Amino acid sequence: MFRTALRNVLAHKARLLMTVLAVMLGVAFVSGTLVFTNTISNAFQNSSAKGFDQVDVAVTPESQEDKGNTVGKTPELTQALLDKSAEVPGAASAIGVVDGFTAIADKDGKLIGGGFQSQGGNYWGDKDPRYPLAEGSAPRGANQVAIDSETAERAGYEVGDTVRLSIDGPVLKPTVVGIFTTDDGNVAAGGSLALFDTATAQKLFGKTGTYDQIDVKAAAGTSQAALKSALDDALPKDLIETTTGEQLADDQAEMISSQLSGLRQGLLVFAGIALFVGTFIIANTFTMLVAQRTKELALLRAVGASRRQVTRSVLIEAFVVGTVAAVAGLVAGIGIGAGLRELMGTFDATIPAGPLVITPGTVLTALAVGILITMPAAWLPGRRAAKIPPVAAMSSLHAQATAKSLVLRNTLGALFSGAGVAVVLAATTMDGSSGQAPMGLGAVLLIIGVFILTPLLSRPLIAAASPVLRIFGVSGKLARQNSVRNPRRTAATASALMIGLTLITGMTVMADSLQQGIDKMASSALRADYVVSMANGNELSPDVDRKLRALDDVTASSPLRNAPSRIDGETEYLTGVNGSVIGELTDLPLDGGAFRVGGTQVVVDDDTAKSHGWRAGSSFTAHYEDGKAQRLTVAGVYEGNEMIQGIMLDNGTLTPHLTDPTDMRVMVKTADGTSEATKDALEKALGSNPAIKVQDKKDLSNEIAQMFTLILNMVYGLLAMAVIVAVLGVINTLAMSVFERSQEIGMLRAIGLDRKGIKRMVRLESLVISLFGGVLGIGLGVFFGWAAGELLASRMATYELVLPWARMGVFLLLAATVGVLAALWPARRAARLAPLTGG
Amino acid sequence: MTTASSPRLRPGVPPAGRATAVAARATDLSKIYGQGETQVVALDRVSVEFRQAEFTAIMGPSGSGKSTLMHCVAGLDTFSSGSVRIGDTELGSLKDKQLTKLRRDKIGFIFQAFNLLPTLTALENITLPMDIAGRRADQQWLDSVIQMVGLRDRLGHRPSQLSGGQQQRVAVARALASKPDIIFGDEPTGNLDSRSGAEVLGFLRNSVRELEQTVVMVTHDPVAAAYADRVVFLADGRVVDEMYRPTADAVLDFLLRFSGGVDIGGSAARPQTPEFDAKGRTS
Known part of the structure; x- marks a missing residue:
């Protein structure tokens, strides 16, 4: 049986290629996401661990809560506390740390880095162990500064140059006297670090005579924990907090991975969508493969293969396909992961160098996802295959589409959709944060509901297109009828496109509406220029x-x-x-x-x-x-x-x-x-x-707009994936239609429909299915955009729903393009079919 | 070997006084598959004429080339050499597009497996060739065709709601509806019970008698062949004989006698089984 299954895998190369591609895309996305996030979090963790090499115990002020009618104040880490810390038993030395925001301008006067990671601090004494000098000497006095080597390289500064700095307003123009190397996580991530001597730093950051933190180094043989308890005993407990270096490194690593988890989750959601959509394609493909082999499978049954053996042969085939696709997807995913890192690099977000991390977890996840998606998707067609009666081997007819009633399906779909709409509508009446969870739940319910209902919806929606299709004569008429002939298949195909377009449209509606609200806020509330x-x-x-x-x-x-x-x-x-x-x-x-x-x-x-x-x-x-x-x-x-x-x-x-x-x-x-x-x-x-x-006002709203545009572009890019998968789905469905109707097409050719007419028929069918998915998706997207906007409006007075008609037109056009592109190959195949000759 | 040296039998002679205009003609038609050692000659310099308003049946054992002959004459298949004319049109020089147009406008088809579009109603199936051409049907003609096949009260039904015999009647009406120059039938009764088959053959004969249609039908059933005006016998890619005004017995006689010279299988010897060829395998 296994050999038969294997032969089948190899016998239908083109169609399998599409299945493999569909699974591969999903797997690539998942594994790419994992590789990318693992790699950068590993790199950050390494660099942050290194950053705490010089700290055995950090002493920080214990922040005081606001109490009663007094505004809480942060106690100061004075010189006296520093001296005391250095003398604690087990302490080798202590360094006082002062830091704050320090912007450095490049030679054109432009800010280096995004501004968020522009850091300044103090250089401790003549030789600060934290910052080994690569060139020059330690900064001394108000007119000297040392900068990190990466910033120096980026801006082309050398020892002796004058740099322009800004802390909270006035511009400073000190001379660069030293260039140092550092493991500081911020610098590794593309930030800049400027160091002054301690007194200057204290003055510049408004902390004369005090420190932000005291880093204590343990003497040889003293553990971090021992030093920590010694410090706890020696220093006033209610004013300070002590933390070991290990703990700091752990905390930072945890913070970094929690920051990355948002990104990771976002990427995984898209991977999930791609896989979800891919499932239908796989199921469709196997249905098609089985339909094509009806006779062959029936023959197997006739010569004595049991139902189980037939099902198993289909499943073995799925397993082989899933494995091949998963491996290919994993390889592609590793490429994506590496590519994403490079891409981030070009956006000025330097990620610390580190090896590409491919964990066993990533490999297992990729394989599991690929195989576990393919097998169940092939199981239903496999069961159907097993049900083919042995007598089918004798007839020339192909397996007919099941004409099972859609009543149960429609009832279920209506229930889901109804519940979804109700929950979403209820959520819109809540205020911002508490409405989020119910709205998400409602959205998922509604999408599932519409998804189940698509076969039902396909009839009226496609019927609405018939006046247009009539222009194309017989081809148009046949295309319309063919597209509603197997409503389940049409629905599965259109759904793939629907999900992608729902997300794209929803995001666009929200972003445009928000933009409008922000513009209004900036222009209406402000009279200042x-x-x-x-x-x-x-x-x-x-x-x-x-x-x-x-x-x-x-x-x-x-x-x-x-x-x-x-x-x-x-x-x-x-x-x-x-x-x-x-x-x-x-x-x-x-x-x-x-x-x-x-x-x-x-x-x-x-x-x-x-x-x-x-x-x-x-x-x-x-x-x-x-x-x-x-x-x-x-x-x-x-x-x-x-x-x-x-x-x-x-x-x-x-x-x-x-x-x-x-x-x-x-x-x-x-x-x-x-x-x-x-x-x-x-x-x-x-x-x-x-x-x-x-x-000015325009700059203000542009600045905010930029943020949206960036996010929106990212979303568009990721959803392009879903669209590609959708194209594969439409190709599959059409190929299946063409195959199943080859006799009909042959008859049409015999009685006089020319090749052009056949091509047009297939293309129009594709167009109808794609536009059906597009219209559903855009409709749902607008609804979700509106609903999410209602939530936002509760927090933003100037929010107003904007329907981006032009953009929606483009999306519909995109759906149409998907249809036209997907039909290229199946239409050609159909047109090449010979006129019907045999009975 | 030439057709002249083959054994001949003439139960009837060409009827005098009938129209002798030719609707379709094949001259020295050959169709060869493959090359060298694997070469198969399906048609070997066949010359045959189909006269207007005549009902011709093509018979022959499995592999005799009867279906290939029909496909080539009907413009469904290409041929290796010789010539085929439908009316004044030489098919050999036509491109696919022109062939398609010719089939659409000049030829009607009836298939063994009915081949109706399941999504269209009976009436829509009947007018499909005209719809493809973008022409309006001649309503009067259409009415008389529908009348003849007795489908008046079934026009709104879809093929799945019709019996096999009714479906084939729709197919006959479809072939007749566009007033083609010639109708080709490929085992049109092969999938029907004998009563429905007789009905369909009756319509075809009526269309020739009353509407002056030209019909060419491939069959292996002597009873079906008996409805025709003339039977052309093929064997090994050649026309071996023809018979005018055939009867089922005369055709069967011929086949039985002929089987003495050519091995066509033992089943042909049993008169109660008209099929001497596996069902579904017509060429």
């Missing part, structure tokens, strides 16, 4: 606002100063603004009262007001950072949005209570409005600081 902020979202020095205000062009400017406070025993962040001009810079609709900010008069956004039960005229007591309290009055309640919200009070009232005031953004209005010249002038006034962004 420019918003100035830090590249990485860090805080600005108040110096920035002072400099801007001094410009002649600037007619009004206000910082958004951020400060914690305690109100009614809860932490509330206060936004300090320039009360006299804030009304000119923003355009916030009022829910009540007046937009008046000054003295003890504040305005509050509607959400905050609601949570405290405030209205215009209410008053409350705010406890500031410095422990002082003040009675404030709500002058007005405004409708907040993502950019501007919270309690706004005048900086004249707030700033005296702050030890180190910092601003989130500065809003600026200029005499000339927005123009390139004005923007240049503002940038210049800020010293052409690489870390500071001057953005």
Whole structure:
């Protein structure tokens, strides 16, 4: 039996190639994802472990919670604590660590790295064990800096060059005196690191005389745990926390793998979709193979093979195909994994070097997925094959499509779809976060429901296309009838396309709607011409606002100063603004009262007001950072949005209570409005600081748009996979139709339908099936896009449903293209069939 | 060896006074498969004419080339040498497209396995050749054809709702509906019981008598052949004889006698079994 099965595998090469390809694509996706994520997490883990070589125990301040009416403060790690740590028994040495955001500009004045990994710190003494110097010497004094070798190489800096740095506003221009190498994970991941001498670093990062962390090195023979307990005994417990180096490395590794798990899950979801879609193709292919071999299998039965043997022969065939495809998929997946890493590299996201990691788990998963998907998909056709009566060997007829009733199927489908729609609709009435889970559940139910219902839906939807098909005469008419002839098969084929297009459309609707909402938010709430902020979202020095205000062009400017406070025993962040001009810079609709900010008069956004039960005229007591309290009055309640919200009070009232005031953004209005010249002038006034962004409304919404576009493009790319699989599915189905109807086609040829007519018939059938899948997918996608939007709208006031008609048109065209492409080969095959000769 | 040297039997002579215009003619028609040692001669310089308004049956043992002859004359298959004319058209020089058009416009087909499209109704199946051509059916003619085959109350049914005999009547109507110059039937009664077979053959004979159709039919059944005006006998790729106004007995006699010279299997000797050829294998 095994030999017979093996012969069959080899006998139908072209068709098997498609099955293998379908399984292979899915497996490649899964294994590629695993290889890629394993490789980068391994690389990150290696580099982070190395990064903690010099730390046996880290001493960090124990953060204090906000209590009662006081804003919690972080205790300081003083020089005294450092000295004490170094003298603990078992300690060899101790290093004080100071760090903070430090942007480095390249030679063109552009920020190196994305801004998120621009780090600065202190170089400890003359020879810091953490940072071996490759060139030059240790930095000394305010005008010297050492930079990491990768950044130096990237920007072309050498010892002796002057670099432009920015910490929280003012531009610094120190000289590079040293270039060091480091295992720092951030640097490995494409960030930059600039080191100053300890005193300079403390001053620059606003931590004069204190440290962020103390790294203690154990003496030879002392374990990390022993050192940790010694430190715990010696240092004030309530102020500090100690952590061993091993623990730090573990924590970081865990953090990295949890960060990567999101990416991994996302990729695996797409792999799952590709495999899901692939299952139908495999099932279709085996159905076809079995149909083609009806006579042969019947002959086997006639000469004495049992049903089980026939089923087994089909399953053996599936096993061989699954194994071959899984191995091919694994190889392709390893390629994909390596390719993805390269691709990430070109996007400036450097991933630490490391070997390609192919774990036994990956190999097993790939093989299991390939074989476990193929075998069950082949099982049903295999059973059908076994049911072929031996007498079929004697007749010339092929196995007829089962005309089983669809009643059960339709009932089940209606139940699923109904439940899905109900759950999704219920979820839209919930608010953002709590609605997510039910919405996902509803979406899955609805997709399954529609999936089950597609045979039923195929009739009316395809009938709707008949006026168009009539133009094509007999070919069109026959195409329409052929496409509803085996509703199950048509449904399975169209579903493959449907799932891909549902996701693409849903994502697009959501992204476009969000974009619209953001545009609206940026343009409607803001009257300011420019918003100035830090590249990485860090805080600005108040110096920035002072400099801007001094410009002649600037007619009004206000910082958004951020400060914690305690109100009614809860932490509330206060936004300090320039009360006299804030009304000119923003355009916030009022829910009540007046937009008046000054003295003890504040305005509050509607959400905050609601949570405290405030209205215009209410008053409350705010406890500031410095422990002082003040009675404030709500002058007005405004409708907040993502950019501007919270309690706004005048900086004249707030700033005296702050030890180190910092601003989130500065809003600026200029005499000339927005123009390139004005923007240049503002940038210049800020010293052409690489870390500071001057953005008009358009820049703001573009920046956010960019993020969506990136995600959307990634999704499109991944879903292209599903579409390719769908094309294979349509080819398979058509090939099957052509094969099953070869006698009919021969008859049509005999009574006078020419080759062109036959080709057109097959193509139109393909087009009808593909468009059917496309219309279903786009319909479902719009519904999901709308529903997900309802959830978002609860969190974003300016959200509004946008239906991207043009884009949807493109998707429909894509479905049509799939149809046309998929029909190329089957149509040619059909046209080559000879006119019917025999009976 | 030539046909002249073969044994001949003439139970009837060509009827006088009938139209003698030729609907289709094969001259020195040869069809050879393969090359060298594996070469098989299916048709060996066959010359035969099919006159208008005549019902011709082609008979012969398995492998005699009777189906091949029909396929070549009907423009379904290519031939190696010689010539085939349908009316004034020489088929040998036609490309596939022109052949298709010729079949569509000038030729009707009736197959052994009915070959109706299951998705179309009876009426749609009947008008299919005209639909393909994009022509309107001649309603009066269509009515008389439908009347003749007695399908008036079955037009809306699909093939699966019709009996075998009814399906073949639809096929006959389809062949007649476009008023072709000539109709070819390939064992048109092969899949039917004797009563339905008689009905279908009756329609074919009527269409020749009353509608002046030309019909050529391949069969192995002497009873079916008896409906024809003339029987052409083939053996080994050659025309070995012909018979006008045949009767079932005369045809059977001929076949039995002929089997003395050519081995056509023992079953042909039993008069109660008209099939001397395995069912389904017609060439």
